[in-house]
Amino acid sequence: MHPRDQTIFALSSGRAPSAIAVVRVSGPQAGVALTTLAGKLPAPRQASRRLLHDGAGQPIDDAVVLWFPGPGSATGEDVAEFHVHGGRAVLAALFAAISIIPNTRAAEPGEFTRRSFENGKLDLTEAEGLDDLIHADTDRQRRQALRQLQGLLGDRARDWRERIIEASALIEAGIDFSDEGDVPAELRAPAVKAIRALHDEITKVLAAQGHSERLRDGLVVAIAGEPNVGKSTLMNQLARREVAIVSPYAGTTRDVIEVQLDLDGYPVTVIDTAGIRETDDPVEQEGVRRARARAEDADLVLWLVEGGRSVDPEAIRSLRKTGGGDRADGSIWIVRNKIDLGGAGPGEPRGEFGISASRGDGIPELVEALVTFAADFFGASEGGVITRVRQRDLMVRASDSLRRSLDLVEEGEELAAEELRAAAYALGRLLGRVDVEDVLGAIFQKFCIGK
Numbered sequence: 358m359h360p361r362d363q364t365i366f367a368l369s370s371g372r373a374p375s376a377i378a379v380v381r382v383s384g385p386q387a388g389v390a391l392t393t394l395a396g397k398l399p400a401p402r403q404a405s406r407r408l409l410h411d412g413a414g415q416p417i418d419d420a421v422v423l424w425f426p427g428p429g430s431a432t433g434e435d436v437a438e439f440h441v442h443g444g445r446a447v448l449a450a451l452f453a454a455i456s457i458i459p460n461t462r463a464a465e466p467g468e469f470t471r472r473s474f475e476n477g478k479l480d481l482t483e484a485e486g487l488d489d490l491i492h493a494d495t496d497r498q499r500r501q502a503l504r505q506l507q508g509l510l511g512d513r514a515r516d517w518r519e520r521i522i523e524a525s526a527l528i529e530a531g532i533d534f535s536d537e538g539d540v541p542a543e544l545r546a547p548a549v550k551a552i553r554a555l556h557d558e559i560t561k562v563l564a565a566q567g568h569s570e571r572l573r574d575g576l577v578v579a580i581a582g583e584p585n586v587g588k589s590t591l592m593n594q595l596a597r598r599e600v601a602i603v604s605p606y607a608g609t610t611r612d613v614i615e616v617q618l619d620l621d622g623y624p625v626t627v628i629d630t631a632g633i634r635e636t637d638d639p640v641e642q643e644g645v646r647r648a649r650a651r652a653e654d655a656d657l658v659l660w661l662v663e664g665g666r667s668v669d670p671e672a673i674r675s676l677r678k679t680g681g682g683d684r685a686d687g688s689i690w691i692v693r694n695k696i697d698l699g700g701a702g703p704g705e706p707r708g709e710f711g712i713s714a715s716r717g718d719g720i721p722e723l724v725e726a727l728v729t730f731a732a733d734f735f736g737a738s739e740g741g742v743i744t745r746v747r748q749r750d751l752m753v754r755a756s757d758s759l760r761r762s763l764d765l766v767e768e769g770e771e772l773a774a775e776e777l778r779a780a781a782y783a784l785g786r787l788l789g790r791v792d793v794e795d796v797l798g799a800i801f802q803k804f805c806i807g808k
């Protein structure tokens with residue numbers, strides 16, 4: 358029997374122990390699982406309280422069960438749900454009772470969603486949105502994922518793909534005409550117009566994106582600078598708890614310390630690093646190496662200096678991304694700390710920040726600037742439709758093919774038609790219509806078990 362025809366089950370809620378655990382069963386044997394454990398099938402989509410029994414007639418748990426007959430279910434198959442007390446032994450007994458039903462096995466990660474996808478309930482972008490929704494930590498991540506789940510990108514891609522196929526039909530009709538020596542201008546002109554409009558639309562969407570696909574992982578901000586300037590103190594201020602050790606001794610922080618922050622709904626990872634200096638201590642040397650590496654990879658560096666000290670331009674230059682990076686010069690900010698000791702005041706000199714990490718002066722202004730930076734970085738966050746590099750790459754591919762088909766249409770319809778097919782194919786892959794098994798497998802494997 359093909360794995361797709363087997364019935365699958367999994368814990369779909371959080372790990373045991375929990376107050377209530379939801380176990381989902383999907384596939385042809387879901388109804389059998391429900392009747393075997395809970396007696397007769399309950400009315401579709403209505404919660405019923407039942408005492409569950411195992412194969413030997415022994416009680417398992419006092420539960421609530423649900424029955425979703427296919428194809429009108431989340432997966433498109435028959436689905437049964439057991440809402441039980443979320444104890445480890447309860448779940449073990451329930452799993453044992455379900456798995457003795459023939460052709461029934463534990464689900465792989467993402468397998469329920471995979472089935473929804475196979476049954477046409479979701480396209481691939483919507484499935485990706487669903488996975489992102491489960492992993493969303495901040496409100497902006499949640500909203501973006503929900504938009505994707507609701508088909509914001511999928512609907513547009515479907516529309517583009519259909520219009521490309523229409524344009525390509527006109528062009529191909531032109532190919533037949535040209536055999537007869539006719540000028541297919543009446544066919545070509547509307548096709549060219551349609552392709553141009555499509556190209557404009559897709560490139561506009563791409564241009565408006567910012568780094569919207571980075572919203573899933575978040576922005577990385579590194580705090581760096583010489584030893585003892587107050588980097589860990591700033592870290593603790595931003596985290597609002599004592600995540601890093603602070604001491605008056607230079608060289609306190611050795612490892613890279615990370616915290617996840619939610620700044621106005623933007624996910625931001627702040628990293629505190631070892632103070633950068635020449636040292637003979639091999640442990641500290643390693644800390645300095647790590648600090649440099651992480652600062653170079655960060656999206657933004659807060660370079661901390663003490664009060665009115667001058668900033669060594671060489672130290673800063675060495676932190677610029679070397680090769681391949683896209684960090685602009687503006688993404689290293691000079692932050693003057695310890696302004697409580699005199700020296701520079703808040704907000705001066707221009708373009709720099711003045712703070713007292715230990716007292717908290719200037720921190721709200723710094724946080725506000727970080728939120729603005731994040732908003733610019735992620736781009737049109739309320740309109741962002743691209744949530745993954747995969748999606749962006751395929752849209753770029755579609756747009757490039759459309760551009761080339763416009764360039765080629767004067768030279769010959771065949772070449773133009775070929776590019777249109779490539780554009781439609783890229784959008785087909787975006788929607789998951791034409792992908793090969795291993796590509797889909799790789800995407801769904803990263804999903805949660807039970808989803």
Ligand SMILES: Nc1nc2c(c(=O)[nH]1)N(C=O)[C@@H](CNc1ccc(C(=O)N[C@@H](CCC(=O)O)C(=O)O)cc1)CN2
Nearest residue numbers: 369379381402423425428429430431432433436438478
């Ligand atoms: N208990 C429980 N809660 C859950 C889910 C679930 O599967 N079980 N969901 C799981 O993801 C989400 C809700 N999503 C769902 C999506 C589709 C259908 C469904 O039955 N769709 C049918 C008919 C819909 C209708 O009549 O409104 C269909 O699409 O044909 C159910 C839940 C979140 N909460």
Ligand SMILES: Nc1nc2c(ncn2[C@@H]2O[C@H](COP(=O)(O)OP(=O)(O)OP(=O)(O)O)[C@@H](O)[C@H]2O)c(=O)[nH]1
Nearest residue numbers: 584585586587588589590604608609610632714715
């Ligand atoms: N007066 C004053 N002291 C501060 C301020 N911020 C930090 N300090 C003090 O400066 C010292 C060093 O602070 P840390 O946060 O450990 O400095 P660091 O940059 O992390 O140091 P390393 O980890 O060794 O590189 C501690 O004694 C802090 O209390 C500030 O705004 N004002």
Ligand SMILES: [Mg+2]
Nearest residue numbers: 588589609610
């Ligand atoms: Mg430190």
